[in-house]
Amino acid sequence: MNADNGPERDTLAVPAPPTRSPGRPRSQEADEAILAAALDLLIERGVAWASIEQVARRAGVTRATVYRRFPTLTDLLVRAVEWEYRDMDPGEMDWPDIDSMVTAWAEHLGTPRARKLIRRLYGTVDDLPELLHAYHKAHGSHRGLAVHTTLERARAAGQLPAHSDPEILQQMLSGAALHHLAAYPDTTGPEEVRAYFLAVLQQAGMPAAPTTTRSTAR
Known part of the structure; x- marks a missing residue:
């Protein structure tokens, strides 16, 4: 024990609980499944036939899961296009x-x-x-x-x-x-x-x- 820390306590200090950001943790697998589904729908059917509901169904998640990540279909499709070229060097x-x-x-x-x-x-x-x-x-x-x-x-x-x-x-x-x-x-x-x-x-x-x-x- 370091003398500068003062006298030793009679009871052990209870460690503080680990901190985490509010809400449920985001899943990288869900992120990628949503982006892949959006991109596939864009390629196969075009913008006019793509929707959050269809993306959610194909990705195997709920619509709420998609909306938590992407407020609008445009936001989702833009991110999907960026994701498609993510490994470009x-x-x-x-x-x-x-x-x-x-x-x-x-x-x-x-x-x-x-x-x-x-x-x-x-x-x-x-x-x-x-x-x-x-x-x-x-x-x-x-x-x-x-x-x-x-x-x-x-x-x-x-x-x-x-x-x-x-x-x-x-x-x-x-x-x-x-x-x-x-x-x-x-x-x-x-x-x-x-x-x-x-x-x-x-x-x-x-x-x-x-x-x-x-x-x-x-």
């Missing part, structure tokens, strides 16, 4: 050349679920723009910056014409991506998607084999 978008960039795009747009989700998000631009904003904040803005950087790098390396404008090319590629989502079936595989984007870029002046500089010596 901007460092993975540091593409060394156009071929790497197009390959990454093809892997993403060659996935039926990703294709359907993007179409659903762009379909909400008038009625629920918060969802598209959440997508751009969580994923699109990082990708946009990476695409612009890659195109500038490619132009400097001679993979694109010197007069090309990276910003215009970026807009052109974004438009091509939306066209592909609307006009091509979701069974289109990554190799076909990759060939599609390379063909678009070649129309903009990119050589057929842009990734390496080969010697022409005979």
Whole structure:
């Protein structure tokens, strides 16, 4: 016993009960089940057919459980979109050349679920723009910056014409991506998607084999 603490008491002190936040503790499993259910409904049926009741039923929880976490359906869907892209690493978008960039795009747009989700998000631009904003904040803005950087790098390396404008090319590629989502079936595989984007870029002046500089010596 430390002498500075004064004389020892005759009775043992009763430890204070542990403190906890008011209300029932939140369950991470319930959180993830709710977000996954909301995202699945958005992809499968769209915003017009999604509801808190349907999300609760699919997640196996009560409506009250959902409302405790998300006051409105919009709050829930926005969080679900953010959650979908939670593991995105901007460092993975540091593409060394156009071929790497197009390959990454093809892997993403060659996935039926990703294709359907993007179409659903762009379909909400008038009625629920918060969802598209959440997508751009969580994923699109990082990708946009990476695409612009890659195109500038490619132009400097001679993979694109010197007069090309990276910003215009970026807009052109974004438009091509939306066209592909609307006009091509979701069974289109990554190799076909990759060939599609390379063909678009070649129309903009990119050589057929842009990734390496080969010697022409005979």
